[in-house]
Amino acid sequence: xxxxxxxxxxxxxxxxxxxxxxxxxxxxxxxxxxxxxxxxxxxxxxxxxxxxxxxxxxxxxxxxxxxxxxxxxxxxxxxxxxxxxxxxxxxxxxxxxxxxxxxxxxxxxxxxxxxxxxxxxxxxxxxxxxxxxxxxxxxxxxxxxxxxxxxxxxxxxxxxxxxxxxxxxxxxxxxxxxxxxxxxxxxxxxxxxxxxxxxxxxxxxxxxxxxxxxxxxxxxxxxxxxxxxxxxxxxxxxxxxxxxxxxxxxxxxxxxxxxxxxxxxxxxxxxxxxxxxxxxxxxxxxxxxxxxxxxxxxxxxxxxxxxxxxxxxxxxxxxxxxxxxxxxxxxxxxxxxxxxxxxxxxxxxxxxxxxxxxxxxxxxxxxxxxxxxxxxxxxxxxxxxxxxxxxxxxxxxxxxxxxxxxxxxxxxxxxxxxxxxxxxxxxx
Numbered sequence: 376x377x378x379x380x381x382x383x384x385x386x387x388x389x390x391x392x393x394x395x396x397x398x399x400x401x402x403x404x405x406x407x408x409x410x411x412x413x414x415x416x417x418x419x420x421x422x423x424x425x426x427x428x429x430x431x432x433x434x435x436x437x438x439x440x441x442x443x444x445x446x447x448x449x450x451x452x453x454x455x456x457x458x459x460x461x462x463x464x465x466x467x468x469x470x471x472x473x474x475x476x477x478x479x480x481x482x483x484x485x486x487x488x489x490x491x492x493x494x495x496x497x498x499x500x501x502x503x504x505x506x507x508x509x510x511x512x513x514x515x516x517x518x519x520x521x522x523x524x525x526x527x528x529x530x531x532x533x534x535x536x537x538x539x540x541x542x543x544x545x546x547x548x549x550x551x552x553x554x555x556x557x558x559x560x561x562x563x564x565x566x567x568x569x570x571x572x573x574x575x576x577x578x579x580x581x582x583x584x585x586x587x588x589x590x591x592x593x594x595x596x597x598x599x600x601x602x603x604x605x606x607x608x609x610x611x612x613x614x615x616x617x618x619x620x621x622x623x624x625x626x627x628x629x630x631x632x633x634x635x636x637x638x639x640x641x642x643x644x645x646x647x648x649x650x651x652x653x654x655x656x657x658x659x660x661x662x663x664x665x666x667x668x669x670x671x672x673x674x675x676x677x678x679x680x681x682x683x684x685x686x687x688x689x690x691x692x693x694x695x696x697x698x699x700x701x702x703x704x705x706x707x708x709x710x711x712x713x714x715x716x717x718x719x720x721x722x723x724x725x726x727x728x729x730x731x732x733x734x735x736x737x738x739x740x741x742x743x744x745x746x747x748x749x750x751x752x753x754x755x756x757x758x759x760x761x762x763x764x765x766x767x768x769x770x771x772x773x774x775x776x777x778x779x780x781x782x783x784x785x786x787x788x789x790x791x792x793x794x795x796x797x798x799x800x801x802x803x
Contacts (some may be wrong), residue, residue, distance in 0.1 A: 459605040460536040461597065462527050466586065466620050466714065467707065468520040468540065471511050476715040477616040479528045482521060483510070489522055513706040537604035537615035541593045542586040543707070546753040548746055549735070550591040554753015562587065562631065564700050566754060570639045572649025572776065574697055576665040579708040580657040581629035586620050588738060589746065593619060595736035596719075603722050618716040623739045628655070628708060630743075638751040645761050645769035650780035657709060670694050 469480045492508075493501070505515065512518040530536060545563065546556035556563055562585070568574035588596075596619050604615045632655060639651055652669075656662050671694065678688030723737050731737065755761045761769070 459601045461601045462538045464538050464540045465520050466540045466542040467517045474713045477718045539597050539600045540618050542588045542620045544590050545587045546750050547591040548589040553749040569653045572647050575669040577655045578662040578705045579655040583711040584625040585628050585631050592736045595734040617719045618714045620714045621738045622714050626743050634747040642751050643769045643773040645765045650776040
């Protein structure tokens with residue numbers, strides 16, 4: 376869809392800093408979409424729309440990202456060629472509400488006040504007041520996404536603008552290749568930790584919907600939403616906001632974990648360090664109890680042995696990172712939201728049959744049982760750099776780890792019974 380902003384005009388970003396008054400944005404940031412359709416033979420309404428048009432797609436996270444959005448919105452009315460401005464938010468930007476509609480939500484903190492505050496305080500003081508600043512938001516990510524939506528709201532009358540809110544993005548389904556992913560965020564990080572044999576318990580309510588959306592469907596959804604925004608200018612009351620979620624084709628965390636354990640046996644990781652043994656609980660005290668006995672205590676024992684034999688202790692550090700990831704995700708794995716996505720479903724009805732195939736993004740048509748083999752193979756190949764050719768060796772190693780795991784459980788049970796027998800013998 377065009378080269379990156381950093382490639383086309385690195386000076387655009389490099390001249391920016393955190394001061395709103397000193398930021399500069401140049402018109403060369405606009406992307407010519409002609410290259411997007413050059414190699415496509417068919418002609419559909421959406422392809423024709425993108426030919427020789429200019430759009431902005433923004434999704435900056437954090438303070439700098441929000442400043443960039445603010446500046447872009449200020450200069451966009453002067454850009455005569457601008458066809459569409461799409462802000463990529465998140466389905467959790469308004470997670471302080473139980474019911475999330477395709478509309479704006481008010482905030483107690485004004486966007487301009489927020490910017491002034493960020494400019495006037497030093498980094499240490501900002502860190503100190505962050506908990507009070509974000510209030511009931513679980514983290515700064517969703518908080519700044521919410522602030523960015525408030526910035527967008529101020530410009531709804533001046534330019535063709537809309538908001539696209541995807542849920543939790545996971546590896547691709549088909550494009551550009553099946554299973555492609557390049558980060559460890561969200562369920563991907565959990566999957567790797569579990570199937571590597573490291574993570575054995577997770578704080579999660581298995582009955583709630585996971586709200587996953589494959590990356591390629593998400594990008595296609597972004598493309599068609601930009602087309603709809605440009606071709607259907609609406610009033611402030613009917614502003615184009617699209618909740619791109621999977622609540623019409625839900626998968627629960629229980630189902631997700633079932634698939635994870637199923638394909639963990641069929642497509643094991645060659646780099647696994649132990650056989651998986653995994654459970655979830657929605658009760659915090661039980662989770663903390665399991666964390667100690669299933670994670671921290673074994674890690675402490677193994678790291679102590681490593682020190683004794685002159686090796687570097689690593690396991691406690693690894694578990695510290697796993698627990699940080701788990702804590703960051705637990706808010707979303709123990710809470711559930713109801714989403715209204717009538718505008719998105721209405722957009723699906725506007726697409727021609729050709730566009731629906733070329734820009735496949737209707738999550739209702741995704742078959743999860745077909746998707747998950749792709750999900751696990753993609754993680755194996757693109758994150759762990761473990762190609763499918765190593766599967767025979769991985770299966771052999773998996774069997775060896777299985778019997779080691781069973782032997783260890785037998786030793787623990789026998790040791791526990793011997794301990795109980797010794798205690799009872801003292802009182803008999």
